Amino acid sequence: MPRFRLTLAYDGTEFHGWQRQEPPGLPPLRTVQGVLEAAVRDVVRAPVLVVGASRTDAGVHALGQVAAFSAETSVPVERMPLAITSRLPEDVQVREAAIVADDFDPIGDCRSKGYRYRVLHTGPPAHWPDLFQRRTTYFSYHALDPDRMDEAARLLEGEHDFASFAQASHGRETTVRTIHSCRVRATGPYALELDVSGSGFLYNMVRIVAGTLVEVGRGRLVPEDMTRIIAAQDRRAAGPTLPPEGLCLMWVRYGEGPSACAPTSGAPPGTPAEE
Amino acid sequence: MPRFRLTLAYDGTEFHGWQRQEPPGLPPLRTVQGVLEAAVRDVVRAPVLVVGASRTDAGVHALGQVAAFSAETSVPVERMPLAITSRLPEDVQVREAAIVADDFDPIGDCRSKGYRYRVLHTGPPAHWPDLFQRRTTYFSYHALDPDRMDEAARLLEGEHDFASFAQASHGRETTVRTIHSCRVRATGPYALELDVSGSGFLYNMVRIVAGTLVEVGRGRLVPEDMTRIIAAQDRRAAGPTLPPEGLCLMWVRYGEGPSACAPTSGAPPGTPAEE
Numbered sequence: 432m433p434r435f436r437l438t439l440a441y442d443g444t445e446f447h448g449w450q451r452q453e454p455p456g457l458p459p460l461r462t463v464q465g466v467l468e469a470a471v472r473d474v475v476r477a478p479v480l481v482v483g484a485s486r487t488d489a490g491v492h493a494l495g496q497v498a499a500f501s502a503e504t505s506v507p508v509e510r511m512p513l514a515i516t517s518r519l520p521e522d523v524q525v526r527e528a529a530i531v532a533d534d535f536d537p538i539g540d541c542r543s544k545g546y547r548y549r550v551l552h553t554g555p556p557a558h559w560p561d562l563f564q565r566r567t568t569y570f571s572y573h574a575l576d577p578d579r580m581d582e583a584a585r586l587l588e589g590e591h592d593f594a595s596f597a598q599a600s601h602g603r604e605t606t607v608r609t610i611h612s613c614r615v616r617a618t619g620p621y622a623l624e625l626d627v628s629g630s631g632f633l634y635n636m637v638r639i640v641a642g643t644l645v646e647v648g649r650g651r652l653v654p655e656d657m658t659r660i661i662a663a664q665d666r667r668a669a670g671p672t673l674p675p676e677g678l679c680l681m682w683v684r685y686g687e688g689p690s691a692c693a694p695t696s697g698a699p700p701g702t703p704a705e706e
Numbered sequence: 707m708p709r710f711r712l713t714l715a716y717d718g719t720e721f722h723g724w725q726r727q728e729p730p731g732l733p734p735l736r737t738v739q740g741v742l743e744a745a746v747r748d749v750v751r752a753p754v755l756v757v758g759a760s761r762t763d764a765g766v767h768a769l770g771q772v773a774a775f776s777a778e779t780s781v782p783v784e785r786m787p788l789a790i791t792s793r794l795p796e797d798v799q800v801r802e803a804a805i806v807a808d809d810f811d812p813i814g815d816c817r818s819k820g821y822r823y824r825v826l827h828t829g830p831p832a833h834w835p836d837l838f839q840r841r842t843t844y845f846s847y848h849a850l851d852p853d854r855m856d857e858a859a860r861l862l863e864g865e866h867d868f869a870s871f872a873q874a875s876h877g878r879e880t881t882v883r884t885i886h887s888c889r890v891r892a893t894g895p896y897a898l899e900l901d902v903s904g905s906g907f908l909y910n911m912v913r914i915v916a917g918t919l920v921e922v923g924r925g926r927l928v929p930e931d932m933t934r935i936i937a938a939q940d941r942r943a944a945g946p947t948l949p950p951e952g953l954c955l956m957w958v959r960y961g962e963g964p965s966a967c968a969p970t971s972g973a974p975p976g977t978p979a980e981e
Contacts, residue, residue, distance in 0.1 A: 440837055441837065442837045442838060442840075492837075492838075512833075513833075516834060521835065521840060522837065524834050524837060558787075558788075559791060559799050560796065562715055562716065562717045562767075562797065562799060563717060563767075563841075563842055565717075565796060566838075567838055
């Protein structure tokens with residue numbers, strides 16, 4: 432049975448996250464996996480399981496989520512994006528489809544992922560959150576210094592124990608992860624973006640990193656504090672978890688053959704609560 | 707009793723337009739005027755009538771709507787934007803407040819208004835509406851030529867009978883209006899903006915102008931057709947009414963003393979259905 436890999440984009444605002452949720456005795460919650468499985472079922476005319484690379488939380492967006500399913504179908508792969516997207520609500524789109532190896536595992540084969548966290552902050556013309564970006568940015572009522580934030584961000588690059596940046600209920604055996612790149616850059620006078628990529632992330636890790644960097648940006652921490660915060664291995668040492676709307680999954684990368692998304696010492700693929 | 711003029715911005719997506727609507731026996735609809743009057747009442751501690759310059763339709767946005775109310779209050783005018791906005795839902799903001807003459811009439815004293823209509827169109831990277839701009843742009847599945855659209859737009863400038871660009875139920879005695887400026891410019895490879903300003907607009911006029919210019923942009927009309935369409939004085943001669951989400955009220959301008967928003971030959975201020 433052929434296996435298909437999809438690249439997806441979605442506006443997460445009106446979804447209860449990626450993962451299908453069917454509380455007993457209640458109508459199922461609106462999730463990306465839920466609406467996608469319904470659309471794919473309609474295209475291939477059979478029930479399917481669609482597995483996503485990243486279980487994004489409620490309100491988190493994606494421009495490059497990856498998902499896979501197996502199905503017998505007469506629909507050629509090049510028609511798949513249009514066929515599925517035309518059956519999806521307007522806040523999810525299939526951008527690409529490809530045929531992959533029968534055993535392709537979007538979670539287990541993942542080599543790295545990239546996330547972006549977008550922040551607007553205050554200045555003379557912006558005492559209030561931007562009306563038309565409030566669904567896709569976090570707004571800080573404090574002026575932020577992107578250069579200081581970038582200096583701090585770089586100290587997170589490399590292999591570290593990120594226990595300080597994991598929600599207590601992370602459910603992982605190890606909190607060691609490798610961040611390939613962590614950078615902050617100004618994108619306008621009162622706008623900045625955090626771009627972070629790595630082999631795997633703990634639950635809420637990017638949002639806690641963003642919250643800690645905002646503390647640096649407003650001057651409540653200095654960049655050098657990052658080293659101390661990592662060493663503490665204590666969630667209370669880091670800054671707050673920023674809200675989901677600023678976060679977007681930008682891409683998921685795969686190599687040749689299986690390569691674990693979590694570090695080799697980490698939990699097996701499929702362990703919940705990886706964002 | 708002092709009179710206050712407010713400059714407002716709102717994301718119109720989740721409003722049933724500007725104008726208060728209280729259908730008998732039903733809960734009131736969510737309107738900008740409705741939420742604003744509730745917030746102002748809470749600030750000045752008395753019932754107030756807030757009059758807006760433009761009765762924007764459901765889904766239409768504003769960056770520079772003007773509204774006015776009269777009230778006795780101890781709140782200084784410079785505190786008014788913060789005081790009101792902090793009591794408003796996150797999709798409406800008071801950007802400025804000023805004390806004006808007791809007889810200031812946001813509709814009757816209006817000298818000109820500016821609207822923007824934003825369009826995204828298709829190209830190799832954009833077979834689908836932009837996920838994060840779908841609430842504030844119209845998406846055309848046809849490639850558009852902004853230069854041809856601009857050429858056509860300029861033919862609308864000046865005083866004309868715009869009967870062809872008015873919804874049949876416009877309810878106005880005259881359909882003669884003056885357009886000060888009507889221009890289209892590309893804002894990106896597959897993005898364009900129509901900016902139109904004038905002394906007054908008929909119901910749905912900007913959306914019909916935009917729909918007619920899109921017909922030019924995709925090659926179904928030539929710019930010179932605009933002259934014929936104006937002369938027809940028939941709604942059927944013009945293009946379709948584009949949806950509200952692309953439209954934004956950018957500014958409302960006032961002169962010294964009262965000056966009619968509609969042309970002197972037009973309907974009296976207060977006639978409904980001016981957009």
